[in-house]
Amino acid sequence: MSGLEVHDVVVRYAAGRRGSTTAVDGVTLHVERGEVVALLGPSGCGKSSLLRAVAGLEPLAGGLVAFDGRSVDGLPVHRRGFGLMFQDGQLFPHRDVAGNVAYGLAGSERGPERTARVDALLELVGLAGYGPRPVTTLSGGERQRVALARALAPQPRLLLLDEPLSALDRALRERLAVDLRAALVATGTTAVLVTHDQDEAFAVADRVAVMDRGRLLQVGTPADLWQRPASRRVAAFLGYEAFVPVDAAAAAPLLRAIDGRALTGGVLALAEGAFVVVDRGAAGTVAQDQGTKGAVVAVTSRRGRSEVQVDVDGIGVVTALGPVGVRLDPGSVVALAVDPDAVAVLPLDEPPAPPT
Ligand SMILES: Nc1ncnc2c1ncn2[C@@H]1O[C@H](COP(=O)(O)OP(=O)(O)OP(=O)(O)O)[C@@H](O)[C@H]1O
Numbered sequence: 001m002s003g004l005e006v007h008d009v010v011v012r013y014a015a016g017r018r019g020s021t022t023a024v025d026g027v028t029l030h031v032e033r034g035e036v037v038a039l040l041g042p043s044g045c046g047k048s049s050l051l052r053a054v055a056g057l058e059p060l061a062g063g064l065v066a067f068d069g070r071s072v073d074g075l076p077v078h079r080r081g082f083g084l085m086f087q088d089g090q091l092f093p094h095r096d097v098a099g100n101v102a103y104g105l106a107g108s109e110r111g112p113e114r115t116a117r118v119d120a121l122l123e124l125v126g127l128a129g130y131g132p133r134p135v136t137t138l139s140g141g142e143r144q145r146v147a148l149a150r151a152l153a154p155q156p157r158l159l160l161l162d163e164p165l166s167a168l169d170r171a172l173r174e175r176l177a178v179d180l181r182a183a184l185v186a187t188g189t190t191a192v193l194v195t196h197d198q199d200e201a202f203a204v205a206d207r208v209a210v211m212d213r214g215r216l217l218q219v220g221t222p223a224d225l226w227q228r229p230a231s232r233r234v235a236a237f238l239g240y241e242a243f244v245p246v247d248a249a250a251a252a253p254l255l256r257a258i259d260g261r262a263l264t265g266g267v268l269a270l271a272e273g274a275f276v277v278v279d280r281g282a283a284g285t286v287a288q289d290q291g292t293k294g295a296v297v298a299v300t301s302r303r304g305r306s307e308v309q310v311d312v313d314g315i316g317v318v319t320a321l322g323p324v325g326v327r328l329d330p331g332s333v334v335a336l337a338v339d340p341d342a343v344a345v346l347p348l349d350e351p352p353a354p355p356t
Helices: 047-055 097-103 111-124 140-152 170-186 200-202 224-229 232-238 249-258
Strands: 004-014 020-031 036-038 062-067 081-083 158-162 191-195 207-212 215-220 242-243 263-271 275-276 287-302 303-314 316-322 334-337 345-347
Touching: 004 047, 020 036, 020 047, 020 215, 036 047, 036 200, 036 215, 047 081, 047 158, 047 191, 047 275, 062 275, 081 140, 097 111, 097 140, 111 140, 111 200, 140 158, 140 170, 140 191, 200 224, 200 249, 207 249, 215 224, 215 232, 232 263, 232 345, 242 249, 249 263, 249 287, 249 345, 275 303, 287 316, 303 334
Parallel strands: 036 191, 036 207, 081 158, 158 191, 275 316
Antiparallel strands: 004 020, 004 062, 207 215, 242 263, 263 345, 275 334, 287 303, 287 334, 303 316
16 A cells, blocks of 8 residues: 555553553554545644654554555654654754755755755745855745755655644634645645644644544544534534524524534534525525524624624524624623524534533
């Protein structure tokens, strides 16, 4: 099989007298060559442990890691042909930008060829002309771009990225996520990215693997995951904020709006914006349903829209969207339309969620 194969991998840590912690509990995952997969999950779910096990930084307590059909078991980190990039790019402070990137080339190229490769890599990460800059003068985002160029320099057969953007602020993270994906796609790099940020996972990866408590809950494309979360737990982690059984009275207008999609489902999951405040016909393309009403709890202005916390009978408090600058008094009752794209149908036969 080509690409990365993770088969039934277990990672355990000794935990003093209390025995051991199982950080990764039998994970199986295949990453095709040229594919970018994000491991997404809450803090402590074991995603870094899985990445470190693939890298060879943690021993396997069970299972197998292989690349292109050959086990990497027993190969030390530096002989696996895998690149690593961490949250703090770990640049060499005494080298300039070009020196840091050239380090990644590991002596395979010399002279003008080497300079040209460094220039091409800097251009790839949006830092053309930065070669002579001391790395100590760079912003956090620029440092991570240099770290990415250095990690890509040896053309690793697999690049492992552990929260590469999480030290940056949100706006920068959003921009860098797009650039990171572009650089990985342009170089055809096979990559596994660890993140706890859903937006980042969706922006960077071809497929997203959702982990919880050491286990893999679901793997799919961003669209698959968003439209068909396999369980309430996955849906909740992706940001779905309310759950309505299909046979509840409150489900009726939602079912009408999603037009029969729930035939095989048991529970409807509502994302932010599943309801839209109807403002004199401004609901646009969303299905009009004058039947649902909600009591306004609070209104927050966001970029280009308002988020309206509304209390809907039989559902509870959810986040509806409204036009920017909308004026609504707490306690007032508003008509709500349904946006079918923000409603997912969960399978009927889901086991009850474990206690949190
Ligand atoms: N070196 C270690 N020794 C003991 N326990 C560890 C060690 N590293 C991780 N763990 C434990 O293993 C579990 C998984 O940790 P891991 O760092 O893989 O999770 P994570 O999903 O990457 O979390 P985060 O996003 O917070 O880094 C946690 O319970 C953690 O406390």
